[in-house]
Amino acid sequence: MTKRLFRSNDRMLGGVCAGIAEYLGWDPTLVRIAYIILSIVSAAFPGILVYIILWVVMPPRF
Numbered sequence: 001m002t003k004r005l006f007r008s009n010d011r012m013l014g015g016v017c018a019g020i021a022e023y024l025g026w027d028p029t030l031v032r033i034a035y036i037i038l039s040i041v042s043a044a045f046p047g048i049l050v051y052i053i054l055w056v057v058m059p060p061r062f
Contacts, residue, residue, distance in 0.1 A: 006061040014055040 008018035010028060017035050021028040039047025 005058060007055070007058045009061055014051070015060070016051055016054045016058060019058060019061070 003023060005023045006019050007015035008022050008028070009015065010018045010022075012018070012032065017032045018028040021031040024031075035047065035051075039051075
């Protein structure tokens with residue numbers, strides 16, 4: 001059985017970080033914190049843009 005990347009139903013905004021955490025088997029809170037820190041370090045705009053692109057591209061889990 002292959003693993004697939006989906007947006008999670010455990011969502012704060014779009015379910016992108018929680019979906020990545022489920023795929024990797026990590027805690028969603030840690031992924032969210034790491035994403036926020038990475039976005040701040042990269043001057044925020046690229047992080048927001050990447051999140052929006054992932055929100056559109058990743059299929060939702062039904």
